Amino acid sequence: MNRTPPPPLLKPVIGLLTLAIFMIDAFTMLDIAIAVLYVVVVLASVHAWPRYLLRITALCVVLTVAAYLLSSWGDLADASAGRCLVSLSAIGITGYLAYAGHRANERLWQKEESLRESRLQLAHASRVTTLGELAASIAHEVNQPLAAISANGAAALRWLNRPQPELEEVRAAIGRVLSDTERASDVIKRIRALARKSDPQQQALDLNDIAKASAALVQRELAAHRVRLQLGLAPQLPQVEGDSVQLQQVVINLLMNGMQAMDAQGGGELGLRTFVQDGAVHLAVSDSGPGIAPEHSGKLFDAFFSTRADGMGMGLAICRSIVESHGGRIAAVPKEGRGACLQCSFPLHAAEAA
Ligand SMILES: Nc1ncnc2c1ncn2[C@@H]1O[C@H](COP(=O)(O)OP(=O)(O)OP(=O)(O)O)[C@@H](O)[C@H]1O
Ligand SMILES: [Mg+2]
Known part of the structure; x- marks a missing residue:
């Protein structure tokens, strides 16, 4: 089972969005908690970099604090401190929930994988059991062309050992040997394919x-x-x-x-x-x-x-x-x-x- 890869443009878009939020937050005097938008970065990262979710959340926290310090330097206790705190809580909560959701998905995915693996093993075991049930008739199926090969080989030898070798007869007997060999090897190929344990090929x-x-x-x-x-x-x-x-x-x-x-x-x-x-x-x-x-x-x-x-x-x-x-x-x-x-x-x- 394959997990779907993120859309190709998602990563650069997240990077640009992060940069844009930081620039607006640090260098404009907007009266809103713009850093709350980092929750979008965190949520989008679930698809783009699921393994680095906690680090990305931490980065958003650092950027929020850095922008706050840059924009409010000298007057740290103004209203922007409140906005910063609101943003930090939103980013923290979102990061935690996204991480917990991602872990739950991972566990589910692993369980599905092992279920799929068990199903394949069960199917394989059942195939081998069926082949066991068919063993006697399969042995007969292979034995027939082998017996014919042996008979045709002996006949070819007899034609060759005559004082005047009958080459036409020998040629015909060898032709039959070849087609019987193919018959026997076809049966064996089919059985080997069924007995083999391999991943399904679509x-x-x-x-x-x-x-x-x-x-x-x-x-x-x-x-x-x-x-x-x-x-x-x-x-x-x-x-x-x-x-x-x-x-x-x-x-x-x-x-x-x-x-x-x-x-x-x-x-x-x-x-x-x-x-x-x-x-x-x-x-x-x-x-x-x-x-x-x-x-x-x-x-x-x-x-x-x-x-x-x-x-x-x-x-x-x-x-x-x-x-x-x-x-x-x-x-x-x-x-x-x-x-x-x-x-x-x-x-x-x-x-x-x-
Ligand atoms: N063609 C059929 N006609 C009548 N009953 C059938 C037929 N195919 C299946 N069944 C019923 O369905 C049951 C389950 O079949 P299934 O192939 O799953 O198991 P099974 O043949 O009993 O054992 P195995 O695991 O060795 O195949 C059979 O025991 C039988 O009662
Ligand atoms: Mg059955």
Whole structure:
């Protein structure tokens, strides 16, 4: 989280204002407590130099006293002494209140930072847990291209070892080895990205790519649970802004929830759709399971709400925190027929919205 920097002209304006107040206070014979205006300097300094607030307040006090001494030299007990005292009290009180407010803001900011950090750690821990659940099917996913690489390598050797080497066959086998290597390394890259603990990267993203990458990771697990996944991805989806790893985590959580909901009935259909509606990009995951019981619908996104024996109840809570940190919303929406439908919507990326 970044704190907004002060407007560029604020610092010089404060400097000029301080100088102007001092000159008027010290060298004109105005009948008003002009030094009271130093409170503006103190208040503006909350944005410009928050760390030096007490020093700036002290400087304003010194300038007020100096101007008083300069303008009333020889007659220190006249009415300007009263005006000086009024100004000093106003500056002192304002300085103290501004400093106290700034300290309270700092503490709040630090708490928000550590909350954000804890959320990221929780999301990461949950991603790693999900990867653990998917370990067997991921191992299978990597093992397949490895087995194919081994078979093609052996075939290429055999073609080469013939008295008359079959170079065309060898070339074709090596081509297959290369594409299988790419397949295996793609899976590993995707897993490493999910397992890595890194700060969220905000970038323009195509939700269709996120949907496809997530589907690829859980595809084998779904098949093992006799779940058929149907993708319905809108062509030319406008981009959204966000972190691809976090958004994949949302989609994987929703797909796994749908799959787990259909476990008791021995499998079923999962739908993963993207579409544009009302100026936002939507992603919906629907299933043909038992649906969401009305008494559960208000608690779905609460932390630790779970109806599964081995569920932690953190999946949807993490989904909501990720989606909301992307400026979006997530909700269970009505669905025709049997099952549940969870839908996220995201605002368009700034360049698309313009
Ligand atoms: N597609 C769905 N169909 C029916 N119920 C669902 C569906 N998705 C979520 N739920 C309900 O919402 C609850 C909370 O889901 P959530 O993903 O937060 O936790 P969980 O899946 O139980 O555990 P985990 O933390 O391992 O994900 C689930 O236990 C289940 O009762
Ligand atoms: Mg879950």
